[in-house]
Amino acid sequence: MNQFHLTHAEMGKPSVSKRLYLCFILIVSAFSGTEEYYNSQWLQCIYSSPDLSDVVYISSYVFNKAVVSEFNSTLGKFVGYTEYGMRNAEYWNNNTNILQGMKADLDNFCKHNAEIYNSYIRDKTEKPKIKLRSVKQAGGKHPAVLVCSAYDFYPERIKMSWTRDGKEVNADVTSTEEQADGDWYYQIHSHLEYTPRSGEKISCVVDHASSTQPIITDWDPSIPEPERNKIVIGASGLVLGVILAAAGLIYYKKKSAGRTLVPH
Numbered sequence: 001m002n003q004f005h006l007t008h009a010e011m012g013k014p015s016v017s018k019r020l021y022l023c024f025i026l027i028v029s030a031f032s033g034t035e036e037y038y039n040s041q042w043l044q045c046i047y048s049s050p051d052l053s054d055v056v057y058i059s060s061y062v063f064n065k066a067v068v069s070e071f072n073s074t075l076g077k078f079v080g081y082t083e084y085g086m087r088n089a090e091y092w093n094n095n096t097n098i099l100q101g102m103k104a105d106l107d108n109f110c111k112h113n114a115e116i117y118n119s120y121i122r123d124k125t126e127k128p129k130i131k132l133r134s135v136k137q138a139g140g141k142h143p144a145v146l147v148c149s150a151y152d153f154y155p156e157r158i159k160m161s162w163t164r165d166g167k168e169v170n171a172d173v174t175s176t177e178e179q180a181d182g183d184w185y186y187q188i189h190s191h192l193e194y195t196p197r198s199g200e201k202i203s204c205v206v207d208h209a210s211s212t213q214p215i216i217t218d219w220d221p222s223i224p225e226p227e228r229n230k231i232v233i234g235a236s237g238l239v240l241g242v243i244l245a246a247a248g249l250i251y252y253k254k255k256s257a258g259r260t261l262v263p264h
């Protein structure tokens with residue numbers, strides 16, 4: 001006894017598209033004894049140019065894992081790869097309505113959705129947050145190491161480099177790959193090993209789609225940041241102490257001045 005089973009799997013909704021049905025893959029599995037068959041349709045819109053001039057629409061009919069027939073918008077017609085597929089292709093190519101509909105889908109389905117994806121995903125950029133710090137290291141070639149980190153940027157493509165007095169440094173630089181944070185954002189880190197020279201300016205330079213200008217962060221060698229934080233906390237404590245002491249002194253003075261006014 002054969003059993004037939006029909007499912008629709010949704011592949012992501014083209015929000016405004018009138019041709020919603022095109023976004024479904026139709027999977028027909030026919031169970032016959034222990035064997036299963038999958039009949040599916042894959043719709044692909046392939047493009048790389050931002051102005052969408054190179055969009056190709058491919059609609060493939062797949063039986064199990066073999067493509068049986070395919071519409072390719074560059075060819076403007078269906079092509080069959082098996083006897084059955086060729087028969088279908090011939091039949092569809094003979095029908096101008098079907099062909100015209102498929103060609104119209106290049107605009108109505110592919111370009112329409114590509115524009116939506118572009119505006120929501122592809123054209124989005126997020127500026128990296130740059131952190132520049134010095135780290136201690138054990139037994140390197142040079143006594144000092146700087147680490148430049150870029151966090152929370154999008155898209156992934158980024159260039160991080162170092163300059164010393166405006167000239168790019170290539171030696172003794174190690175960089176990590178862009179690392180995905182798993183939330184669409186990326187981070188990258190670069191180490192520069194160097195021997196400090198007095199009066200020089202070291203900068204971390206980042207080129208990223210989020211900024212038309214390179215993002216330049218200068219190293220301030222005067223006081224390392226943790227030290228600076230300690231000094232800020234210490235100074236705040238000192239100021240607070242002085243204020244409290246002054247207030248106490250004024251209070252004491254007023255009190256004792258008041259006491260002398262009282263006649264014995």
Ligand SMILES: *[C@@H]1O[C@H](CO)[C@@H](O)[C@H](O)[C@H]1NC(C)=O
Binds near residue numbers: 056072073075
């Ligand atoms: C579509 O057809 C063009 C022209 O023949 C071909 O260059 C391209 O590789 C085809 N695309 C696919 C995905 O088969």
Ligand SMILES: *[C@@H]1O[C@H](CO)[C@@H](O)[C@H](O)[C@H]1NC(C)=O
Binds near residue numbers: 090091094
């Ligand atoms: C193509 O279409 C014509 C007219 O619509 C029909 O007579 C012919 O049989 C069709 N050929 C195929 C291969 O379907």
